[in-house]
Amino acid sequence: MKNINIFAIETSCDETSCAVIRNGKEVLSNIVSSQIDTHVKTGGVVPEIASRLHSEQITYVIDKAISESGLSFEEIDAIAFTEGPGLVGALLVGIEAAKTLAFCYDKPLIGVHHIAGHIYANEIENKLDFPLMSLVVSGGHTELIYMRNHLDFEVVYKTTDDALGETFDKVARVLRLPYPGGPHIDRLAKTTDNLVDLKYSFDESADSFSFSGLKTAVINYVNEKNMKNEQLDDAAICNTFQNLAIAQIVAKTKDAIEKFNVKQLVVAGGVAANSFLREQLESNLSIDIAIPSIKYCTDNAVMIGAVAYQQYLLKDFSDFDLNANPNLALRKTSVMQKSKATMKRIPIYYHGLRRLQNLGVDRVSSAELADYLNINAPSIRRDFSMVGELGKQGYGYNVDYLVKVFRSELGIQDTKAVLIGVGNLGSALINYDFYDEFGLRIVKAYDRNSLIVGKTINGVTIEKFEENCILYEQCDIAIICVDSKDAKGIVDNLMKCGIKGILNFTTERFASTKKTAVHNVDLSSELLVLAYHVQKMMEV
């Protein structure tokens, strides 16, 4: 298999970094020119100063990265860069350099989300094991991000005010500790077991992080002591602050891990270097935890290259008119970035290819597919090239492979469902093969009727129903075919347990919530509507 070499540039904040990474894992070079000495003098990052330093360093760093990699630009497959979020002036220096390299060497260009980079820093030394939860803690971000697969990001918890790293820096400034404050607080906190009373506790029930209250508590404590001319115990303040801040991180992370039933916790961002955070996560969570080594915790271009490799595989390339986006949102790549016209055709391709698969066709050319689907061949070839390298010239496309690819594009994954109520309709549903067409599998079935409990239908053994979240473990969707009078209690319980989708076959109607999508299918109403239309037709 051909090696894919990515040249990556990162200039989102105060490190000018370039790297060459092979196949998303093998680091051939990683040059980081830190501006920390300059920013120590100003007590923080001054955006204009950061941009100026990037502008001065960029060409030198590019040259050093390619030289150390032992490759030439001709051997590079794509140029990647941080698109955002970050300081706009700083981002632009890297973006223009990346665009120019792509233009001069005729290479594809890949814009990468900075936070995705921090998450993928883990892919260098570990292996991302999906589904996973990523805890991103840095100077600008404090988020928990759920990932079902590569480049599939869902922000589930975020901070409502300050980021954790920002809070560390602000508290350090109050205590007159040097910039950046995080390492100094971490170091001082280790020197004591003493605690001070900050009169602060965090909201355990909130679905978000918040650190401004803690920061204010420290400021108020310090001001009060200063007004009374009392000696400050810096180490004890650091110890208390760090304990409270990390306790919040650990509690919310634990909560998210349990809710989303993930295989791995991936820690990312500059604050992942905090030794107390590492220690607390490891001692409080019983899950595989991946934390990058210190050199990959801070900003670096290797992590940008690691994400870019995944985007390269999807041919998720950027144009030369791309601008810096300081507030770029993290979202699912791939399908989201294709044109609306392509997106509309993907389901048509999928169903058409499934029909061909059922007819025993194993290979198809774009011209044959064009005839079969009534879509012109150039559109098919362009759409397919957006998805990836799917075919070979002179051979055509492998139907099984295409079905697999489009299935993934449409998000038809292995979705597990729980069935509640195994009457006539429920039994019929268990017997129907949803998996082949929709990737949905009924893996659990429950009923209250003891005459049915214990029976096995289509490989699923019916169990006794009780209102317990354990019943829905590992299932994203619940199908309910119970008596309408029982529906409300069951739906409430399902929502409380965090089920993501409900297909409701009862005559009761339920509204979707922020976390649970509900689809009501009332067969009796549908029949009444149909009967009305039939009646009308007969009258005509």
Added chain:
Amino acid sequence: MLKNTLVVDTSRNFILLGFINGNEATFKQIECGRNISVYLLNAIIEFLEEVGCKKEELNAVCCGKGPGAFTGIRLALSIAKTMSYALKIDLYSFSSLQIYNMFVKDRKVISIDDARSYKLYYGILNKDDKTMIEGIDEDRNVVDICDMRDDYKKVSTKSFSNIDTSLLVDFSYFNVIDFENIISLEDHFTFKPSYIKKIDCEM
């Protein structure tokens, strides 16, 4: 003599592109508001196509080093430095004030530009004795400088209430020999903008 040379300046809220080959020069101004980054590289690519020069045929790139909008200056600089490095071509710099003195017929010119915060940049050029002075008026001395140089044409791409400037910029007055007097050869590794104006933390 400059051959197959791209000229680029983004110190103001538009893109100035030029192409010089021997005594021939072509210039173009592209209005793009604050989104220079969106248009710049594509504008350069289209411009090179218009003048019939492939990137492999470029001999040099000349970049406006400021003063002007800080972020704007760095856009052209980032592209010019990288182009010089990647295509292995010469990199020249010129003052973003003096380039506008090239587009007037007069031999003695003062180019004036808005430096915001009630300040102005000025670039004085005598094309005959090749003297160049650039600066920023910290205490409104541009008016004095202009008054002292009655025989100098004052030009700007903007109008100012207290100085009589000509808004006419005519690319046909561009003279390659005069331009060669205002450019300096740079090293793409060490080339820095000339901001002139200080920012708060430098004061």
